[in-house]
Amino acid sequence: MHGWFGLRRREVERFKRFPIQTQQRMLAGVLARGAGTDFGRRYEIDRIETVGEFQSRIPLTDYDSFSGYVKQMLGGERDVTARGRVRLFARSSGTTSDRSKYIPVTRRGLWNDHLRGMRDVVTLYLAACPDSHVLEGKTLTLGGSCFVRNGATIGDLSALLMLETRAVSEWFRLPEIETALLPDFDEKVERICRECTGQNVTSFAGVPSWNLALMRRVLEYTGRDDLREVWPGLELFVHGGMGFAPYRRAFGELFPSGDIRYMETYNASEGFFAIADDMSRNDMLLMLDYGTFYEFRDGSTVVPLEGVECGRNYAMIITTSNGLWRYELGDTVEFTSTSPYRIRITGRTRQFINVFGEELVLDNAERAVAAVCARTGAVVEEYTVVPRYMSRGRKGAHEWVVEFSRRPDDAVEFARELDEELMMLNSDYEAKRRSTMEPLSVVEVPRGTFRRWLAAKGKNKVPRLSNDRRTADDLMEFVKLK
Secondary structure, three states: OOHHHHHHHHHHHHHHHOHHHHHHHHHHHHHHHHOOOHHHHHOOHHHOOOHHHHHHHOOOEOHHHHHHHHHHHHOOOOOOOOOOOOOEEEEEEOOOOOOEEEEEOOHHHHHHHHHHHHHHHHHHHHHHOOOOOHHHOEEEEOOOOEEEEOOEEEEOHHHHHHHHOHHHHOOOEEOOHHHHOOOOHHHHHHHHHHHHOOOOEEEEEEOHHHHHHHHHHHHHHHOOOOHHHHOOOOOEEEEOOOOOHHHHHHHHHHOOOOOOEEEEEEEEOOEEEEEOOOOOOOOEEEOOOOOOEEEEEEOOEEEEHHHOOOOOEEEEEEEOOOOOOOEEEEEEEEEEEEOOEEEEEEEEOOOEEOOOOOOEEHHHHHHHHHHHHHHHOOEEEEEEEEEEOOEOOEOEEEEEEEEEEEOOOOHHHHHHHHHHHHHHHOHHHHHHHOOOEOOOEEEEOOOOHHHHHHHHHOOOOOOOEOOOOHHHHHHHHHHHHO
């Protein structure tokens, strides 16, 4: 295999053979680096010698309980939960209390975790597809934007990575950095069309919804019907950030001449965790040597890697070189194999909808409804929110199926205000609404519909947020039958 990638492949095989020892080494490294921090002194990390002591001494955290440390780091304080001053923060959406999350990204975490994961995508892809020509061209990356505040760079993880590695990555990545970091999505797409359609693009990477909108515009711009007519060497799409199943058919329309390879990754703001090393499977290899120590919660029971079982649903907990300590991500995973350790993402620990990368959580929806009802005088009895998937020539959107006990005077104005309130509450929803999503729509159903539907289904709770259309489609069918 190609030089460095062959050496790295052997290292991957080594952690697959010795997973527990690898994780013990990761924990020892994190503890050694954390001992001199304020957090480390508070919990006497230098006295921890075993996994059991680690679990008993350090409490579980999530963003709400960890955000006080983040505020200190954003304020410029040093040695809070990681050594030195943290100058990079990945901004992502909402918890139940904050419009945006600000995740610390240390220099060590950037290079040994996030960027190592990106290199390993190539490593594992070349191992799975030895006939590949992907290295003969460039990767088109559709990222976000960032800004500087109080000496810290804050923005989408993709933007931080491109900015910090520009001296190296511009040899193999498109578009130009100035284009890549543009905050206006439509302007960015137009410039990418001008800059990149004459280049040799062999792969592209990013969130499916954004890339789908970009690639459709590329076809319009070039007057082509097949992306391979634009880029003959295009062979791979590396995706992550949301479920890909709703997009597979739409992406297939971009390549009528034949299949393209799809490679899933689990690359979050908090770290790079897993890569699909076998594209014939629907799971991913858990990456064990990036400096992250993993734990998994099932109910009130928390176990390290050696304690997991296949087929169970676990909330994932991480301790990382980015200064996160026993931090619950909010994602749930299921192990499909323990030799080697493979996972698939099964959902979130809280209700959410994330079909287009919008990461709308239940608290966002509840607060938006309450605010708009207070302003309009409407009263919402019941509601459920589902996606309306992208189709050719039409962006995706949220569809709200609503039962009012007191209707608003103007239903169109109600929907508009609800959409604007959600953008105010959730920065990821706002970003997608200004790029790849249309305004939400409200579908009103007659009074009593939800109650009768629940009774017919033998249920007592309405699913508020769903990542598929089953609830809404079933409701609408129920209305027709009545």
